[in-house]
Amino acid sequence: MSRPAVAANDTPRAQTRKRGLFIRPRSITGLLLTSFGLVALPLIVAIVFGVLYVDRLTNQSERLVLQGVEVTRYSKRLSTLLIGMERSARQYGVLESEELIDRFERQAREFDQMLDALGGLQLDTLPDWNLDALRREARTLSKRLAARPGEVRGLIGDIGDMQRETDLITDQGNLFIDRELARLQTTAADARTFLLLCVFALIPGVLALTAFFVAVISRPLRQIAGAVTRMGDGDFSQQIRVVAPTAELDALGARLDWMRRRLATLENEKQQFIRHMSHELKTPLASIREGAELLRDGTVGKLTSAQADVAEILQQNSLELAKLIDNLLDFAAWQQQHAKLEYERFDLNALFEAIVARQRLTIEGKKLDVTTPGQPIHVTADRDRMHLIIDNLLANAVKFAPAGSTVALEAERLVDATLVRVCDQGPGVPKDERDAIFDAFYQSATTQASAQGALRGTGIGLSVVRECVQAHGGHIDVEDAPGGGARFSVEIPDRHAL
Known part of the structure; x- marks a missing residue:
């Protein structure tokens, strides 16, 4: 049997080359880094602007505190110096002491230094011409006091004018x-507005963006998971296409599709092999059955009792084979087609009777009593699959039932x-095997030993039953029968309840 070769241009590498050329990350790592960078970029911008706002608030706070405190301290010191200068001038007018002139000059020099310090603050609300005028007046007062001691009264009046200027x-x-405080409040309000904007606009x-990239990244992963699940279930009919943002995931999707086609080819070869082998087995088996029938009917001569028993055994085992x-064949067809159900309404009791009649020879051979409900019970299901379910369960019960017993x-x-x-x-099913007996090709050593004179099975009958039941949306289980033996229960839901 030749195996169809996969074309060279259908390999995963060739499929990957067929993809369009897009600017995108080549690997999952690159995609993750790109998505992380794009998601983090607005946050980084918000952090940078937040730092700038904090720096502005810090600078304005420092300017307000330092320069505000300094201008208050300097202005108070100027007032104190002017009061001292006035006191020194009044004392000089009374005592005319040179020491008082020296003290007045020291106070005038310190007043000049305070004015220089105020000028160094560079306050735009405090013009330089005002400071220069006070500075000239202070120097003039010192010279006037030394040159004309008798003009102390006029000098004191000028000091009063300077006090008003101070x-x-x-x-x-x-x-x-006040102005710096207003600016600080404005900046704080802007910062608060920006933070609220970040909360209500930037964070959403x-x-x-995070949800978008999660969807972009998870979508191809879901597609891959779905494709793997379908292949695990034996469905190779759908082409695997992975819509991926990276070339790496594209290549993975192409490899999965290549694997799907390879598995489909192998599955077809397996099904073909089973069909051919079954046909080859049925041809000689039909001859054996016909020969056994001729022997039993006495067509080739009357048989002795021992010979008739042998002919009976040959016929029963040929039927079992x-x-x-x-x-x-049913198992192979099910695996290949997944048995698309065709629902119809039919009488379940009539189906029981037909299946019992089909297995009449085996039932009569073991002298079994098979009971049916005896009244119509209508159900909507796939007739062929229900036939397969009941036929396999009845054959299993007949196989393990003791001669002369009852099957219900x-x-x-x-x-x-x-x-x-x-x-x-019969002997029933051990509790530790009740799940395993529905697995394909599972054969229990305990139950097989109890099937006296029966041909050893393939272990697929009950697995086919379970798959047919599950296809209807139902379930099957096995338990001990009330009078001993096994009781298989199949629940088939109504079609409207599926």
């Missing part, structure tokens, strides 16, 4: 403080389902 400096300093945007081959076929209508039971009086 008070104006204090007012201008307060004006500076970042969350939206034919059933096993049919099971293999039961059916019951539930609220939204139909319950089918098949009971026998």
